[in-house]
Amino acid sequence: MTAAPKIIVALDYAAVLPALDLVERLDPQRCALKVGKELFTRAGPGLVETLVGRDFRVFLDLKFHDIPNTVAAACDAAADLGVWMVNLHASGGRRMMEAARERLAARNDAPLLIAVTVLTSLDRDDLDEIGCPDEPLGRVLRLARLTHAAGLAGIVCSPQEAARVRLELGPEFTLVTPGVRPGSAAMGDQKRVMTPREALVAGADYLVIGRPITAADDPVAALAAIEAEIEGA
Numbered sequence: 424m425t426a427a428p429k430i431i432v433a434l435d436y437a438a439v440l441p442a443l444d445l446v447e448r449l450d451p452q453r454c455a456l457k458v459g460k461e462l463f464t465r466a467g468p469g470l471v472e473t474l475v476g477r478d479f480r481v482f483l484d485l486k487f488h489d490i491p492n493t494v495a496a497a498c499d500a501a502a503d504l505g506v507w508m509v510n511l512h513a514s515g516g517r518r519m520m521e522a523a524r525e526r527l528a529a530r531n532d533a534p535l536l537i538a539v540t541v542l543t544s545l546d547r548d549d550l551d552e553i554g555c556p557d558e559p560l561g562r563v564l565r566l567a568r569l570t571h572a573a574g575l576a577g578i579v580c581s582p583q584e585a586a587r588v589r590l591e592l593g594p595e596f597t598l599v600t601p602g603v604r605p606g607s608a609a610m611g612d613q614k615r616v617m618t619p620r621e622a623l624v625a626g627a628d629y630l631v632i633g634r635p636i637t638a639a640d641d642p643v644a645a646l647a648a649i650e651a652e653i654e655g656a
Contacts, residue, residue, distance in 0.1 A: 433633030589626030
């Protein structure tokens, strides 16, 4: 299989038909696809298998967070769907992450297993409110170190933390960054954001981009514009 595209298009739709309508217009050589909680809950695993059957790399973004055995079993079930990448919450702790990694290590077709650190919708005030008195960067670094120690492939973090994580944990640790917005796009509910080019220069491996593509009048043209923006980054 060729190298994975840098752009992961977030299929954050409330129904299957508009998601598939967009997918019909996309090229699996130019982008991967993210299926999150809402679309997965409405459409189920069959949609994921359909996307995989169309040769798309699928990032199943369900952010598993539960007792170790339950999360390990859920990751194994995700792997049965043929997904390329699956995630869990690093805040579930080392034992949870290690259980998932060990379960997937028994497979020949194991997806990349990555951990969510701090959601890009959260800032310092939000963290204080839930009893985490850290700046987002400090908490991301703490959870990134834990994820690395647990043997996972990488993390989800905002592009604003990517450079520090890359410096500390090296080139092989995968960084997936939501909160990526072209300069002309609205921030939406994201707080810690960068442009696509800035995110790649900071050290991101993959850029999760939703509404700037999916809500565009011409999503294919929007994707092409982002590709042009990041060329050579």
